[in-house]
Amino acid sequence: MPPTPIQTTHNSLYRLGCPVWNCDAWKGSVYPATAAKDRWLSHYTKTFNTVEGNSTFYGIPGPDTFRRWADQSADGFRFALKFPRVVSHERELVGAETETGLFLDGLQILHDAKRLGTSFLQLGPRFGPSGLAALQLYLDRLPSEFPFAVEVRHPAWFEGGLEKELNQLLEFHDIDRVMFDSRPLFASPPKDESEIKSQSRKPRSPIRDFVTGPRPMLRLVGRNDLSAADPWIEEWVPKVATWIRDGLQPYVFLHAPDDAFAPQLAMRFHNALAEKIHSLEPIDSWPHSVEVQQQLF
Structure with missing residues (x-):
């Protein structure tokens, strides 16, 4: 009997995904080995129930693309798309009304199709507390019916009083604060080119x-050596379990320097969480892994 996809086992409890939905290395595991590339999203959404959509950071797709994403995704799936960098990094939230409007138009399409998850605004490393007023004005203008999250990177945001102001602003708007953990990535020297590149960028x-x-x-950013992230998975799992028990619906994204390993990291996280939340079913294998086994024997 094929394993139960994540999407149907915990849709009401938490959301788990990868930073992309397109990866050639996932053929024969997340996707059927012979699946055409234009079917990868459909298969991904039958395994995971969310995705960290980084493609919208680099450019705003047209309405037809948002409609296609909605049409190709499974019921219950939610897209967690990143705000365009022209808004967050280049304009730093000022004078970005046109680009924001285009992005929100796309989110509206997903919202109407019941495919909209938490869209997250990743502020650049130059955007510090001096931009708090701009951030407040920008958040005031976002539609309250859409779920949003904010990620900050400037070191000054992590200082006592300033951090408290940030958290109070987000709480006022019911906007989540993104928790970014790259400790596994930097815990030891890189072992291959993808880890070198990832350490230089994260x-x-x-x-x-x-x-x-x-x-x-x-x-959570892990390593290509899957077990290297286990100490941090073990640290986060009880917190995520507590959020679930408190009636919250966490979004958890597992990153690896090489995207080929992201689903396996997600599996490790989910299985560790299933030990705490017994209504979750562990994952033994991916839906299409049997195809690989059949090819080997």
Whole structure:
């Protein structure tokens, strides 16, 4: 009997996903080995119930793309899309009304199709507390019916009084604060090119577990050596379990320097969480892994 996809086992409890839905290395595991690329999203959404949509950071898709994503995704799936970098990094929230409007138009399509998850605004490393007024004005103008999260990276945001102001602003709007944990990535020297590249690009933000909204978002960056992330998975799992028991619906995204390993990291996280939340079913294998086994024997 094929394993039960994640999407149907914990849809009402928490959301688990990867940073992409397209990865050639997932053929024969997340996707059927012979699946055409234009079917990968459909298969991904039958395994996971969310995805960290980084593609919208680099450009705003047209309405037809948002409609296609909605049409190709399974019931219960939610897209967690990143705000465009022209808004967050280039304009730093000022004078970005046109781009924001285009992005929100796309989110509205997903919302109407019941496919909209938490969209997250990742502020750049230059955007510090001096931009608090701009952030407040920007959040005031976002539609309250959409779920949002904010990730900060400037070191000054992690200082006492300033951090308290940030959290209070997010709490006022029921907006979640993204928890970004790259400790596994930097715990030891890189072992391959993908880890070298990842260490050069990812920040070492201080670790926080503040809950400011109903959907806490954790982005955990592991290693290509899956077991290397286990100590941090073991640290986060009890917190995620507590959020679930408190009636929150966490979003958890597992990153690896090489995207090929992200589903396996997600599996490790889910199985560890299933030991705490017994209504979750452990994952023994991926839906299409049997195809690989059949090819080997």
